[in-house]
Amino acid sequence: MDGATAAPEVIAGEASTSVERPLARVPLVLNKRSFGWLTEQIAGAVEGRAPRWWWVAFAVAAMVAGIGLFCLGYQISTGVGTWGLNHPVGWAWDITNFVFWIGIGHAGTLISAILFLLRQKWRTSINRSAEAMTLFAVICAAIFPGVHVGRVWMAWYLAPLPNNYGIWPNFRSPLLWDVFAVSTYFTVSVLFWYTGLIPDLGTLRDRATSKIKKFLYGVFAVGWRGSNRNWRHYEMAYLLLAGLATPLVLSVHSVVSFDFATSILPTWHTTIFPPYFVAGAIFGGFAMVLTLMLPARALYKLHDIITPQHIDKMAKIILLTGSIVTYAYAMEFFLAWYSGNSYERFAFWNRVLGPYWWCWWVGMLFCNMLSPQLFWFRWCRRNVFVVYFVCMCVNAGMWFERFIIIVGGLHRDFLPSSWGLFIPTWVDIWTFIGTLGIFLSLFLLFIRFLPMIAMSEIKIVLPEADPHHPSPTGHHPVAAGGKERT
């Protein structure tokens, strides 16, 4: 073996001066932090007492969540009439909120699965919390189709269960595809998230000071001991889960878009919907990732782990997906004109100048199309306040986009005599705000009890994790030129 390593040593030394130096990249973890520092910083955040801001934030979020749950209880016990939807607007905030939340989840899976397959190592700083965000967003999303059926106790009809009426679901309906897509998405996201958590739960187990913590973290760590014989299968499982989650996440929002695209309503009946919805989902989801991560980064002092480079890259993804969404919006208008269909043309004029005109001008035009264009400028991508402002715009804009598609598509149908407007009731409004509370409460519990950054993954991006890294004792002489990991 000694003979074999001696030969490339010369080449590596030459390459490091002539070729590799110009390609050296900014490290993903700043200030040359060690493995131990990362463990201390990340695991330390869940140990010890909860900071005061956490209690304040959790109290507010839990209270809002409580109001939301009350509204759900009131709606279930009284009936869907407590919502403002009626003929002709049969789908309103319920499905708007469903599509909004499920879309947010998509960024988490993009970060954890697609960026993993693309070997984007910067994902390790954000993947754990983005995946958690996915789960909580899907929980919020699943509430709405569940309760909007009216008789919640009949929801089991969605599942293909044998029953004494001999009735089966229609497997060719996009609504049933949705049931399978969303439940599969949630289940696979949980499995992927938990698989990634196992080594980190081992860390918390080994650091636990109280018996009860050691027991609980120990149970969920399933006896993980970092053995390479285990890592071998683990890495394969992780790769395959990423490979499975990648087409899955693209399919979920495509199926959601089929709910609309397979109908024959102007503005809904369009083949552009699946890619348009997927791009919009990633767009809105990244905005939510940054909405959660920027405060978490400041409060837990994670500036060496979530660096300006990470924020810059996420801003670029927002710019890219925002531009795809802008293109899709423009193409919808073009096709409405080009189709020569008078209903289609009317529906799009109505979108811009009809009773919900301001939703389009504020939500779609300003928030979704214009605000992300700031990210063409490096200064804007590096300024956390500008980034936060754009993310807030995108969060709101993506909600409005779904509202415009759903209510905008329904409120003026083919016969002017049946036109009508949708006006939300207090139950509509507080159910939606309540899901924001549920989402934030779950996220706050997550950062309190689980490591919000994947420790076992982020350690790999340190230069010392490379088995060919020169050690300070001169044990391994290869690549003495100081190769920067990418």
Place this chain on the structure above:
Amino acid sequence: MITPSGHKVYAIAAEYPTAAALYDAAKRVRDAGFKRWDVFSPFPIHGMDDAMGLGKSWLSAVVLAGGLSGLTTALILEFGPSWILYPLIVHGKPYDWKTVPAFFPIMFELTILFSAFAAFFAVLIMNGLPRWNHPMFNWDRFTRVTNDGFFLAIEARDPRFDQNETRDLLEQTGGQHITIVHED
């Protein structure tokens, strides 16, 4: 093998200062012909499978089987009720080969779902997890394995195991804190 204190020996283990040192040591232990040994690290070390002489994980075969069973389940679940038990004519859509694509989304979803479950349970079962305890945890330094410690252990049941020679080998590879790990 029993120590003077009456404990059964599980392995001789050493700690290494860096991932690179552990990687080199693993290659030496592999070349010395050991079979029952393992390395422990806070994260997977790139290339360690080769350094230990392990092949590619066969977990992917289990996942393929899971995916195929998911697809089969979907085929039975969809075509059984829709074509035989309760043919439902909606929107005047007939049941013939032209409408089969409308059954694809659920086939796809169940294939993914069963594959993911297969991957999750396979990684646990193939690794012998969950388990409550392991002899390596009897070594107090070993708690650093999930933080920043790099360890190598050669088990006593390896046919080449010899308390003195194995210890010497670990010393030669730069192992520190070399110790005997007890079975209980």
